[in-house]
Amino acid sequence: MEEAAKNHKKIAQNIRDLVVNPFSRWCEAHESRVQDSQDQLQGRIKSHDRQAEQVKKLRSNYFNKCRLVEDIEEENKLAFQDPETSPQAGIPEIKVNSEQEPEPEPEDESFEIGDETYQTEQVKKILAHMLGNIKIGETKVPILGTYLNTSAGSDIVEYLQKNMNTSSVSYAERIGQDLVSNGFLRLVGNVGNNFANSSKLFYQWRPKSFQLAGVPERKAPLGRSFSLPTGPGSEAADSPVVGAVSEYLEKWNVLNTQNPNETPAQRMRREAREADEKYKAGVRKLDLMRCELEEAIYAHLKFLERCELDRLKAIKTVVLDFSGTMGNVIPSLQATVDNMMLYQETVQPLGDLRYLLENYRTGTFIPKVVTYENYYNKVDEQIFGVDLEARARADKKRVPIMVTTILTYLDHHYPDLEGDEARRGVWLVDVPLSQTHKLREKVNHGKPPSMDALSEFDIPTVASLLKLYLRELPGECGRRRRERECV
Secondary structure (H helix, E strand, O other), X not given: OHHHHHHHHHHHHHHHHHHHHHHHHHHHHHHHHHHHXXXXXXXXXXXXXXXXXXXXXXXXXXXXXXXXXXXXXXXXXXXXOOOOOOOOOOOOOOOOOOOOOOOOOOOOOOEEEOOEEEOHHHHHHHHHHHHHXXXXXXXXXXXXXXXXXXXXXXXXXXXXXXXOOOOOHHHHHHHHHHHHHOOOEEEEOOOOOOOOOOOOOEXXXXXXXXXXXXOOOOOOOOOOOOOOOXXXXXXXXXXXXXXXXXXXXXXXXXXXXXOOOOOHHHHHHHHHHHHHHHHHHHHHHHHHHHHHHHHHHHHHHHHHHHHXXXXXXXXXXXXXXXXXXXXXXXXXXHHHHHHHHHHHHHOOHHHHHHHHHHHHOOOOOOOOOOOOOOOOOOOOOOOOOOOHHHHHHHHOOOOOHHHHHHHHHHHHHHHHOOHHHHHHHOOOOOOOHHHHHHHHHHHOOOOOOXXXXXXXXXXXXXXXXXXXXXXXXXHHHHHHHHHHHHO
C-alpha cells in the first residue's frame, strides 16, 4: 500500500508538472490571442459603421441641397415673369382694389403630347378635365416634407386609358412623360423625372397646370414670415422653400462672406456642389474602409483556423503526455493507457477542422458595396457595385466593357499557359483578397480599364477581379452568381 501510495503521488506530480501546468499556460495564451484578434476586428467594424452613418448624412444633405436648388429655380421663374408688374424698390405701397385685374391671356402655343399636337385652348380643356377627375392628394416624403397636389402614376395612366383612347399602357406612359417634359408634372420623392405606371410613384401637378387650366391650386399654409417681393400670380408667397431662403438671407453677413457678389441662388448651387464633393469623398472613404474590413475579416478567419488547428494538436499532445506519465509508472494500468492511446488516435486535426468549417460556416463571400448615387442617375464615377444594365448603358454596350476587357486580356494570355489544366487552374487559384482589391482600386474609376493596368498583375489576379466584379453586382445578378458558385 505504501508503494502504491508512492506511485500514486508520483503520477499526480508528473501529471501536474508535465501536463496540467504547461497546458494551463498554453490555454491562457490561446485565449489572449483569440480575444486580441476579435477586439481588433470589432474596432474596424465600429469604424466602418460610423463612416456608413456619416455617408447617409452626407447623402441626405446632398439630396436636400439639390432639391432646394430646383425649387428656388422654379420659384424664380414664377416670381419674376413680368418685370413691368414687379414691385419697385423703395417704400412698399398697399393698394386695395374692389375688382381683381384680369390676368393676361396666355400666348397661343402648341404642345406635343403623345402622337398629337395640341394648341393652348385644347391643352387648357384637357388639363381642366384631368384636374377635375384624377385623384389629387398629399404625399409625405422623409426629410423633404409633404408635397401637395400629387397624383399616383397608376391613377394618371388609368385616366389616360379611359378618356384619351390610349391603345396601351406604354403609350399612356409616353403621354405622361410628355406632360412631365412640358412642365405640367414632376416626380417627387425619387431621383430623376421619368414617368411610370406605378402606384408607388407620385407626381406633383405644377403651378403651370393650374394656371393654364384656370383651376385654383391648393397651397400650403405659410410657416414663417419673410420679405421677398411677390407679384400677382406668383407662387413665392406660398412656398416653404422661400421661407428657407429668407431665413438664409437674414443670417447673410455681407462683410464676412467669402463671396460678396454671390446671389442666394448661386450660393445654393455652390453648396450643392460642395455637398456633392463631400458625399463622393465619403463614399470613397467608406468603400476603402469596407475593403480593409473585408481583408481584416479574411485575416481574422484564417488566424482562427490556425488557432483551432493548434488547439486540436495541443489536445492530442496533452492526451499523449497524460498517457505517458501513467504508462511509465504503473504497468497495471496498461489497459487504461491502451484506451487512451486509442482515444488520442481518434482526434484528427485536419478532419475535425474540416468538419467544423462544413457544419458551422456562415455562408459564401457576399460583399456589400456602398455606391455613389448621383442625383442625376449618372454612373460615370465607378464600375464595381453598379447595376449591370446601368453600367452597360453607360458603356453603350450590351455587355459592360469591364467584362469584355478582362475576357479579351485572358484570351490573349491563354496561349502562354501549357495545357487546358493550367488554363482552368487560373480560375481556381486562391488569390489574396488584398491583391484583388489593389487591382480593383486601379480600374474602379468609371472609365474602360487599360491593358497596361491589368498587365501589372498576374493572370489569376485578373481572373479573380472578374469574379469579384460579379460578386459585387447588386440585386438579382449578384445573387445568381453566388448561387452558381455554391453549386
